[in-house]
Amino acid sequence: MRTIRTIEEVCTQIVDCEHKTAPLDPEGEYFAVGTPAMRGNAINYEESRRISKDTFIRWTRRMAPQQGDLLFAREAPVGPIVMIPDTGNIAPGQRTMLLRPDPEQIDSRFLYYLLTSPRQQELLLSQASGSTVAHLNVADVRAFELPPLPSVDEQRAIAEVLGALDDKIAANTKLASTSADLAGLIYDTAVSSRETQPMSHVLTPILGGTPPRANPAYWEEEYLWASARDVTSAPFGMIVDTAEKISNAAATTTKAKPLPLGSVILTARGTVGAVARLAVPSSFNQSCYGFVPDALPPGILYFSILRATQRAKAIAHGSVFDTITMKTFDHLDIPVLCETSVETLESRIGPLLDVISEAVKENATLANTRDALLPQLMSGRLRVKDVADVVGSLV
Incomplete structure (x- = not known):
């Protein structure tokens, strides 16, 4: 039977975080996960603070996080x-609360998807x-009313369906990450001792454009149109939408x-120096420059531009450029490669970038499916048996 409960009523424990910043330990094997590291409802370890074991113990003294906590x-x-993994090294960062769902009342993964x-x-x-x-406030979270809940068995079934999609997304993400690291290593090794030349000697930048917004006929959904935000948010530097x-x-x-x-x-303005590769054809706006594979094939083109901008940022001590103009490309260097070297290198990194592209595309389909099913399953408008075959075909 479905009944209305608050978050406090379905949790055995709710603990607020420490109201101060955890001391940073660059070599620490523990992480204080604050709100900047939780966007997208997954832990971003690069945005988390590395902390020592002593800090971890102090930051978790009220309740030691365990797998399944939220x-x-x-x-x-x-x-x-975010869900706490089984690594045993996650502490609550600032502005967070740790929830421990009561397994007799609510499935932890179901509560994650519900919230x-x-x-x-x-x-x-x-x-x-x-x-x-x-x-x-902490009291607000405790008193937050949940919609009527199905039985715990039904909750687990719903969580299992949605979790299967997320598990496949996680597997694809790991595959893409490994492929990206390997492709980057192959490229860096191949060009490490090469002479360089200005990017402007080899590549022709193309400036994008924005159709007049006053004309609604220009904004019908037929062709992709990338902005700087699409570039900076592209998973593994791959634009699929x-x-x-x-x-x-x-x-x-x-x-x-x-x-x-x-x-x-x-990207040439705003967040300057972000680089992404088109997994599908796309237009783009005037805050970006585009480069078409010609003198350089796609894989080498991508890494040449990516590494050139990374070096420029490093010289600027990690700060972003104010802007990139056509003259900037006279000062961004890329390696000099002979035709044979180009063919050999592209044959090694191109297939890896294709793996990334396919993984990112599939993840987009999986995420769209999950997001479409989530409210339908949570509301009871769809039952698990109605969607099991669809999900099974995707995972």
Whole structure:
């Protein structure tokens, strides 16, 4: 029978975080996970703070996190949730709360999916207060009402279906990460002793464009149109979709001409120096430069531009450029490669980049399926038996 309960009623323990920044230990094997490391409802270890074992013990003295606990962000921003893995090295960072679901009342993974569903996120944000930074108090989280819950067995079945999609996404992500590391290593080894030349001597930058927004006929969803945000958020530097799309008329009659698959886009303003590769043809806006595979094949083109911008940032002590202009390409160097070297190197890194592309594309399909099913399953409009075959065909 479905009944309404609060978060406090379905958890055996709820603990607030330490209200201070955990001391950083660059060599630490433990992590304090704060809200910046929780975006996307997964732990980003690069955004987490490495801490020592002593700090970990102090930061978890109220409750030692265990696998299946949920870490909830109650400020900056409100709403992200991550599941504690079985690594035994995760401590709550600032502005978080640690929840331990009661297994007799609610399945931990079900509660994770429930709280990350669009409707519950909307309700959480609506209860947040603060004129400068929206936040939830500990009492607000404890008293937050959950929708009527199905039986624990049904919860587990729902979580298993959604979890199968996430498990496949995780496997693809690991495959893409390994392929990216290997491709980068192969490229770096191959060019390590090569002479260099200005990028402008080899490549021709193309400036993108934005169709007039006053003409709605230009903004029909027919062609991808990448902005700097699409480039910076591209998983593994691979663009498979864009937030906005344009019409055929815009792609053929304005400056927003599409580039072919394998082209590279470099952000020139805003967050400057981000690099992404097109896994599908796409137009792009004027805050970016595009490069078409020609003198250099797709894989070498991507790594040449990526490494050139990374070196430039390192020289600038990690700061971003103010902007990139055509003259900038006179000062960004890429390796000199003979035709035979180009063919050999591309034959090694190209297939790895294809693996990444396919993994990212499949993850997009899996995530869209999960996000479409989540509210339907949570509301009871769909039952697990109705979607089992669809999910099974994807994983």
